[in-house]
Amino acid sequence: MAGELELRLRDRLAKLRGLHLPGSSVSDEVRRIEQQIEVMETGDERSEDEIWNSVELARHPERPYTLDYIERLISDWFELHGDRARMDDPAIVSGLGSFAGRTVAVIGHQKGRGDAVKRVKRNFGMANPEGYRKAMRVMAIADRHGFPVITLVDTPGAYPGVAAEQHGQGGALAASQATMARLLVPTVACVIGEGGSGGAVAFALADRVLMQQHAIYSVISPEGCATILWRDAGQARKAAAAFKPDAAHCLELGVIDGIIPEPEGGAHTDFDAAAIMLGQSVRSALEELGQVDAGELRRRRRARFRSIGVVSS
């Protein structure tokens, strides 16, 4: 697979290097492509076992969740609640806090850990439209006051409920992305567990999209895919191997900008170490982004997503 894509990327790289545009927007792009090619050259194909290992770790019931990272990385945390219209969706956590010496907004999906009651309370991290509307409200506050936005993506997907549909799930997911596309503050998205389809991408239209080493990011869950392909959710492992939702694959395809390492054995083995690694990646991304003028930041953010996809003619 890498063959054709690598040629394509090398071609694009040559073209970009030939351009002499003002500003450094091209050099960002160049670096991203170089990184992709590097991954292709050094990365061995990951086996079905390895990919499935990541799927299992990404959904490990003891994996650290959004609030675990907030607790370890953010001081003066103040959670903001409610969509100002209907409810406060507990599947999404949002708020302000201090990170690396400055105020940031953090928004993330939140799964419940432990018994069924706790997991149900957080609706397994599957948000309703009201949750995305709460997030947009917090993004607007961050934008007004110049706070960078950090999103932590960890959801099987947007909640497939009756009320969710009636209250405009699709529109809310689109509006959340549109809001992120309009922000004039630096934005970093980290997929920290399951990056499930529209529910994930609603928080991932960011200047930098990072994935933890064992996180997954895909258009459909392995089970959903298997159900469609074989009408058998049990074939999820095979489906995952086909769709490869793992971080290495996403980086190879240029969909994400970097991989955040996890402690040996996965993030759940050492919350503190995982948080430190996550914090370092986010911090250096924010430092880079802090150099860029707000309007240019937004222009590049949109251009980045505009460029993803492979077509021929």
Add this chain to the structure above:
Amino acid sequence: MAGELELRLRDRLAKLRGLHLPGSSVSDEVRRIEQQIEVMETGDERSEDEIWNSVELARHPERPYTLDYIERLISDWFELHGDRARMDDPAIVSGLGSFAGRTVAVIGHQKGRGDAVKRVKRNFGMANPEGYRKAMRVMAIADRHGFPVITLVDTPGAYPGVAAEQHGQGGALAASQATMARLLVPTVACVIGEGGSGGAVAFALADRVLMQQHAIYSVISPEGCATILWRDAGQARKAAAAFKPDAAHCLELGVIDGIIPEPEGGAHTDFDAAAIMLGQSVRSALEELGQVDAGELRRRRRARFRSIGVVSS
């Protein structure tokens, strides 16, 4: 009553005339104050009967409503529905249409006429928060595309229901005003019937606020006032005389910018004539406002409301 206020106004007028600020924003204000003083000098005090006549005409079941004016004044009308979250509130009508040769957005409270079913369908013109959210959505479209916004105010007040409170009635009324305060397009508000309290003011934060001759505009309904003052809604007539919600009084106090004449006997006697008079007033207001730069328009709009109120020290 006019005595003290008139002195105050003359004082302010003298001060304003002494200022030589760039632009014509002062001259607007001067004209407004001159108009107020003129009303005070020529206008006899209106009697309790006259005021109650306006209250009755403002709530006359055959009075023309928002859609009656739209039908007569707006061509290529296209109604926009829904708040994109929960419902389409039939107590508020909003849409785009062509007025005096250009596209405008029209937003108004809508009462039902005729049998109980029709009146209930429109909830007697008492909107839920969702109705105000629909209106804000339409304002945003108008703002994006440079369409002037015309609001038609005709409500006993925001709906005092359980769900209305649960879904944030107060916040929606405030947000609607905040949205109007942010618009960069010309805005004209016309009170065409009942201008009831917060529900009315939500659509009345405009560059020009006009009232039809027999419309009323007040902080509380005559019945509500009477209930509070005498615990007897039957004393509404007396309450109206005390609070004077009539147009002449509002103009005298500088709360509105002008009075739109009605056909002899009230707007309900001749819908077409009433619509022509309304249309002329709105058209000339829009023509005036069209001369002003967008940022300056917004600055003046806020300054206008900032200046209302009487304090001593």
Add this chain to the structure above:
Amino acid sequence: MASRIDVSIEHKHAPPDPSGSKKHPNTCPKCSSHYREDELISNLRVCAQCGYHFPVGALERIQQLLDSDSFIEEAKELRSADPLSFFDLRSYKERIAEAELKTGLGDALLMGQAKIEDQDCQLTVMDFSFMGGSMGSVVGEKFARACERAIERNVPLVSVNASGGARMQEGIFSLMQVPKTVCAVENMHDARVPFINVLTHPTTAGLLASFATLGDVTIAEPGTLMCFTGPRVVQQTVREDLPDDFGRAEANYRFGHLDAIVQRQELRAVLGKLLRLFNHGR
């Protein structure tokens, strides 16, 4: 001239009393514990027994929240001008004078410079005992000036609210304070000046429809009634029993209208934290 109206309108502004009966102000309406005045003050007027939050006047609130001696009052001289020469049982002027005497305040809102946990801010505090915290021209004007001062000083505005709504004695002028304060807030938003709203019992009607819902952050004390229309009127309209906590902070939190319900004992610390966060972002 406004007609002379000979019935009091004060009952509109009576603070809702959970028990419905008339008790000594230092008796907890929830659990009937009785406190000496100094006990109540030292416990921030929170019932030590059941946690009920008694009303707090503006001056005492300033004592509770602010760094000592940090408050510099502004626009203190503003007084109502009685534009309608309003008269019900007594004249509006007489009522104002009485309220001034009773509370020691010039109107229902105090405004000035302040520090909380060493963070500079502009502060407005309302006092429900001044004519039910109703918003007339003076409250509107002082609030608008607070926004302007916050912009000039480039410090956050903290607004501690308690109000039954519009001051009816000022008629349409009282309604106009609603869009007036909204405009003041929007100027503040444009200037990227932080705005923190604290809702205390009760914050209703005109206040909810204006600045009290337009903050960057909105928090409330437990039990705060915060509704646009009061429970009695809603009940008359829908003719059915209302939920127990209808319109209260607890219900509003569930329905997504509040960022947090904050116990009075934690209020100063929470405001200090929020001010730090907003100041460090800038």
Add this chain to the structure above:
Amino acid sequence: MASRIDVSIEHKHAPPDPSGSKKHPNTCPKCSSHYREDELISNLRVCAQCGYHFPVGALERIQQLLDSDSFIEEAKELRSADPLSFFDLRSYKERIAEAELKTGLGDALLMGQAKIEDQDCQLTVMDFSFMGGSMGSVVGEKFARACERAIERNVPLVSVNASGGARMQEGIFSLMQVPKTVCAVENMHDARVPFINVLTHPTTAGLLASFATLGDVTIAEPGTLMCFTGPRVVQQTVREDLPDDFGRAEANYRFGHLDAIVQRQELRAVLGKLLRLFNHGR
């Protein structure tokens, strides 16, 4: 290499059939009236008996809506590149070729310059019969280019949608078309270029979560299924019967997600009116 997957994924894209049974395509699934092809075409593929709206292909849609000979197709040459070398029952490349043969289209979205009632616009039209109108890189790229062309030409964009969602054969790239098209729309919004969305049966999943809900005006044909998650999956989740019109245009209109439901016979006139309105404002 992607594993070879040997089962068809086509049934995901089967258009929901109200009756559930397999009938002749020209037989009305609602009232069983049968029509000759020329009858159906001349009636805009609407059942003369019961008003049921049959699916319309992209080319026929262009015939129905546009001023004659006004369509100038753009980006016609774009084709899928099969980045994952995907293979289920057959290869993705084979499926594409088959769909091309069947529909005469290069992918599920046609794009170009158009006139409706003499008003200039940029147009995108989707075709459900091309792999269920699924959005892969080509659909995303063409839609993004349509936004850019609308900006360049300073004319409104009219988007006629029909899609089952993401094109799974392109994996994560198909998901990425969602933010990609959102960015394209936001550029258009910044340029104040009008955007009118027409949803036709079905417009679901990835399309609803991207450009199909971001128009200035959103209208739908009667009966259009427009949900993020399909009824079958929702039913499996909630394990209860769904409302009859769950996810349909009629329900979405009630819940505030649509400006209007427009009969196909009126669609051209409504679009003409909207284009006049948006063009006269400018």
